[in-house]
Each structure stands twice: as C-alpha cells, then as structure tokens.
Amino acid sequence: MSALAYEHGTSAVPLRGETIGQMWDAAVAAHGAGDALVSRHQEIRWTYAQLHEHVEQCARGLLARGVAIGDRIGIWAPNCAEWVVLQFATAKVGAILVNINPSYRVHELEYALRQSGCSLLVLAPGFRDADYLALIAEVDAPDLRSRFVLGEGWESLLSDVASVDELRARETELDFDDPINIQYTSGTTGFPKGATLSHHNILNNGFFIGETLGYTPADRVCIPVPFYHCFGMVLGNLAVVTHGSCIVIPSEGFEARAVLEAVEAERCTALYGVPTMFIAELNEPDFATFDVSSLRTGIMAGSPCPVEVMRRVTTELHMDEVTICYGMTETSPVSAQTPRGASLEKQVGTVGSVHPHVEVKIVDPETGHTLRRGEAGELCTRGYSVMLGYWQDEDATRAAIDDARWMHTGDLATMDDEGYVNIVGRIKDMIIRGGENIYPREIEEFLYTHPDVADVQVFGLPDERYGEEICAWIVRRSGSMLDEDGVRAFCRAGIARFKVPRYVRFVDGFPLTVTGKVQKFRMRELEIEERSLHAASAVETA
DSSP states (O other): OOOBSEEEOOOSSOOOOSOHHHHHHHHHHHHTTSEEEEEGGGTEEEEHHHHHHHHHHHHHHHHHTTOOTTOEEEEEOSSOHHHHHHHHHHHHHTOEEEEOOTTOOHHHHHHHHHHHTOSEEEEOSEETTEEHHHHHHTOOOTTOOEEEETTHHHHHHHHSOOOHHHHHHHHHTOOTTSEEEEEEEOOSSSOOEEEEEEHHHHHHHHHHHHHHHTOOTTOEEEOOSOTTSHIIIIIIIIHHHTTTOEEEEOOSSOOHHHHHHHHHHHTOSEEEEOHHHHHHHHTOTTGGGSOOTTOOEEEEOSSOOOHHHHHHHHHHTOOTTOEEEEEOGGGSSEEEEOOTTOOHHHHHHOOOEEOTTEEEEEEOTTTOOBOBTTOOEEEEEEETTSOSEETTOHHHHHHHBOTTOOEEEEEEEEEOTTSOEEEEEETTTOEEETTEEEOHHHHHHHHHTSTTEEEEEEEEEEETTTEEEEEEEEEEOTTOOOOHHHHHHHHHHHSOGGGSOSEEEEOSOOOBOTTSOBOHHHHHHHHHHHTTOHHHHTSOOO
C-alpha cells in the first residue's frame, strides 16, 4: 500500500523572526550601493540607499498624518515605484496595507474601503480606461479621512513628516506576528474576502521563494505581474529585496513587448508571469529580434501551466531554471514550488514539492480523511504561511481553516511517491458528466498537443440529460483553419469518448482578471446565455 499523501518541508534554514522593516534596514545596510528598483515607464533607477530615503520619508509622512499601528492604508494603483515605497513604509509604521485591485470600479472599491475601514488612500489618477478621481468621488467610505493622488498629492505626503526619532520609536513597538497586509480574494459570487497576512507570513514566504530561485545581488527580476497581488509584492518584491537583487518594472500594466524590451535592456535574469503572459510574449510578432539570453530562471504561477507552453519557456526564453509556484492568497501565497534542477517531467508535470517549514496533505473532500499517494483529493496546507484569518469575518475564516489550522484550498490534487504535487482541477470546476468525474485540465493538456492550438480553456455547461457537458474555448495559431470537427476528431483519436467536448468555440482570447487568471465562470455565463441553456442550468442537482 502506498504511503499517505502528506509531506512536511524540513529545512536547515530557519524561519526569519523579524518585521519587514527590520529586514529592509538590514538589506539596505548590506546592499546600499546596489540597484534596488528600476521602473522603466517612469524612468526611475534607484539604489537600495536611494529607495531607502524614499521609504523613510514616506513612513515619516504617514506618522505626521496620525497613522497608528493597525490602521488600514489603501493603495489603488498599477505597478509603479511609489507602490514599492508604500509597501515598505507601511510596514515600518505598523499600518496594514490594503491592496486594491486596479480594475475595481465604484461598487467594488466602496466595498473594499468600507469593509477594511481604510483611513488613508494612496491612488493613481487613473489606469487604462478608468478615471480613478471620478470613481472615488462616487464612493461612500465613512472611515476614509484623507487621500493622496500620485503626483502632487504624493509629494504633499512626503513634504510634512514626523521626526526620525518618532519613526524609530514606532518601530520598537512592532512585532513580526502583527497583521501587515489585507488582500481581497476574488470570488465568482458574492463579495471578496480580505485575507489578513502578517510580517511573518509574507516575509518568510518571499525569502524562501528567493532561496529556491537562487537569488543573489547579481539577479535582476522582471516583474510584469501586478503588485496588488501576492505574485507581485511577495514572490516579486519580497523575494527580491531579501536577497539584495533588483526589481525591474517593465510597465504599469502587462504589455508583452514592454516585458521583452525590459529583459533585453536591463539584462534581466528572471521573469515572472501567468501562462497567458508567457504565451503573449512568445507570440509577440517581433519576439525573435529580442535578446533574452540573460534569463535563467523565473516563476510561472497563478493557474495551471500547459506543458507545451513550459517547454517553449525553457528553450525559447532560455529559462531552463524556471519554476512553477503553487499557492493562494490565504497562504502568503506559496505552498509548493518546483526546485531548480528538477527533472523535466517534474518541472512541466507538477507544481513542485512542499515549501520549507510548510505541511501539505491530500484529503477526501467528503470525509476529510488523508488519502494515499496517487489518489485525487483536496489539497490542504498548514504552517507559518497560513493567514491570520479573513478580516472581520470569523465565519468565513472557520469555514476555510479547520480546528487543526489546516487551510482547505478547494483545489483537487494528487501527490506522487517523491512528494511532488499535481493540481488536477478545482473541486467546483470538476465536470460531472453522466456520473463520470472529468478534470478540465486533463483535456486542456491534451488539446495543447495539437499543432494548431495556441491556447485553450475547458469547462462544464449544464445539460438536462447528462448533468453537464464539456465546452472548449480555443485560440487558434495564426493562419490555422482548425474547425470544430477537427477538434472533435483529434480528441476521439486520443482520449476517452466521454471527454470529447460537445461544444467548441474559437476565440481571440479569454475573459481575464487583472492578474491574468482566466475567468471560467464568466465563459460559462456567456455560453449559457448564447446557447439558451437556462433551463438546464436551473435543474437542481444533489
């Protein structure tokens, strides 16, 4: 009988027992003259010592505005140098940084500000087609007493500051278990929940991510993923500065060409992204003209990684040490990561092994009993990385974290004999067709092997006879004439008949969140509407 699906990430490197501010001061002392931040769209290039000056000034500005320990400070802006400054400045004064999605509109923004009780907001004038100043004027947030708009408002925040002695006194009052960050998790229904994270949570997670990637002061990390998400501010900023490396911001929002330009100009050694970002970079018309040979590593995360995309990343982007990270906002976020030097099979076929000082197990979703290796069940994780809880929502916290402090992820996974984890779907995404459990990712991986398929997403649609049927949205490669019959014929020749998509739609792209995650629930809604499947969707199931 195989062993239980449980692993504990033992490590000779201890957890760091310090606040983010203490870590930052040590990094500045060790790497003051080294490059810390390059923001290409702002034409900013700061050393650690220069960035430190901005952080100190901002922290003293917050103190002068009466910011107390535990006050919530919102940041509503795309990627920019000021975002990084505020991240470290709030940590130094013990305020809780509330990350606000740059794509939020009035309804969502008002909810986040009210639910978190934000007293101060730093915001950009706007982003893409959104006028933030017009939107914030429509918001009713009783606790919000001041706001600073990047530009003149930001300068005013830095112009009136408390003394250095006041800042040092404040820092002595802080503890590494204090809450330091609220991140709202996106949901398909209802309002998002505010995952509350401590210094200890995100500092250690960022540090061990950097350890796994082998970061040193020689590394320059291109970060096109948004800072408002853990991918940008933890896997990115904290992994970088804990190792004296350099943050490179290619643009305020993702642009494939800007990424390639940044990698070439800054000689970046690492690159981050979700699969859709890497696909866009590889498919950039002038891709072959860019020199990306400086790359060696990076992270692909956020959603399951198609095998064929990973193969192209390791060869055409020269990222032979690329790793996949798996996690969720509520776990700071990374619970598992593929190590550098893992076999190609592990690099492209799993999300890696358990992170240092973290536990993972696979359980039966119905009974909660730990399964055997190789069996599919819900992935649970426990350790320093599990959030403090959802902000002011004890019921939701108890529903997510059990009495033994296991965080239930909602992801379906398996664990092999070597402890590597493979995500096979979401519990809610699993398609049940005529009693058959079907995992969309299995069909997606198969369709990626078709030479005319550039990208694909598979999900279930309601069906009165079978309960659910399979739908595939496909992005064809340029010039392809692939049609629905061709897709089904390809599937019938390679996978079980009950896994062949009944519905196929060819699209130019998928509805995405600002972090690049595919919104399958939105695709499902569009299909139900367009195919008039309302009657089937109304059928109640057990």
